[in-house]
Amino acid sequence: MKKYVLVGVDDTPESRLALHWAVEAAAGRGAPVRVIRAYLNEASRWPAIGVEGYVPPPMPLDRYQHELDDAVRYARDRLGYYGGSGWLANSDPSSALLLEAADAEMVVVGTTSRNKMSAAVLGSVATSVSAKAPCPVVVVRGEHRTGPVVVGTDGSPDSEEAVEFAFDAADRTGQPLEVVYCWQPQAGHLAPAESTHELLVDWLAESLMGYRDKYPAVKVRASVVEGRASTRLIALSDTASLVVVGSRGRGGVSGLLLGSVSQSLLHHADSPVAIVRRHQD
CATH class of the missing domain: 3.40.50.620 (HUPs)
Structure with missing residues (x-):
């Protein structure tokens, strides 16, 4: 069926x-x-x-x-x-x-x-x-509008499912895709913030190579930004046609129903929000 x-x-x-x-x-x-x-x-x-x-x-x-x-x-x-x-x-x-x-x-x-x-x-x-x-x-939430599909990623299995969903959504709708990795520099961290940022940029570009090959028609912008993921993604929802996140992030706890980022987006985003759960094999 x-x-x-x-x-x-x-x-x-x-x-x-x-x-x-x-x-x-x-x-x-x-x-x-x-x-x-x-x-x-x-x-x-x-x-x-x-x-x-x-x-x-x-x-x-x-x-x-x-x-x-x-x-x-x-x-x-x-x-x-x-x-x-x-x-x-x-x-x-x-x-x-x-x-x-x-x-x-x-x-x-x-x-x-x-x-x-x-x-x-x-x-x-x-x-x-x-x-x-x-x-x-x-x-x-709200009327249909055009705009980029925005997806938050942190390298966790849940966010990998979200990235796949976002690429597919952008490919089907013809909208550009914005992939965002959010991080917060930690006080006392051994590596300088600039070095960490550069490493994250390289990692993000490499992590998207397979998706770019699978969806060659999708125009992709990938960025590494400082700040809380929920705050950044909610701000981006102002002009997005869809925001996509995993149901839990890297720090997700199995006993929680939804991660804090997905919870925040459900209540505060201005665009539709897709919550993508990891497939269980």
Whole structure:
């Protein structure tokens, strides 16, 4: 079975943006789109004890089905009849998306503007899916725009997967690629900062040679910059069409859901963010 681009929708404008992004990505890959509209049965939230006489309000299933049908129709109008399918899931969104993610090429979700309330919503869906999905997860924020694909690398296995994804994305969209290695000089380090910077520049250029050969049409700019990776990448997201990072960096701890850089980008980037998990053999 051909892998699909999986997208979650609801009744918000942000999910519509995610749907548009997912359909465009699927068109570039020759893949279908699978749409999930999840909802929770209110009756399941109330315990049997202590609520005698309570009658939960009826679920607006017709409205949910209508939202799902509209999204599937949008995908089929652009990808053909077999280019769109959907599932109305009586589940929380994270669980529904993760269940379907096993057969997905990528998962796409939307998010709202950057504020405390949206952070709470994001934490329950996008962060959970980004941390647990077995495929890349793209969190869409804002309207589609052109601009470079930006990827952060630190030489870790997770970031190598992110670089591969970023080269592929730039190749498919025709956008330039900016590869960034961020470092912070340590006080008392034996080697001068200038020497370390030069070594890192050489290492970065060598690490990208294989990708350049595989994607010769991609225009690549590689840079080594001082500063925190999250701060630098968030700044670059102002003009990027997509920012790509691994789910954990070199210092990632297996017990954490997501690394600090990916967490920061999910909450503060101005562009869509792709969180790429390392494939487990």
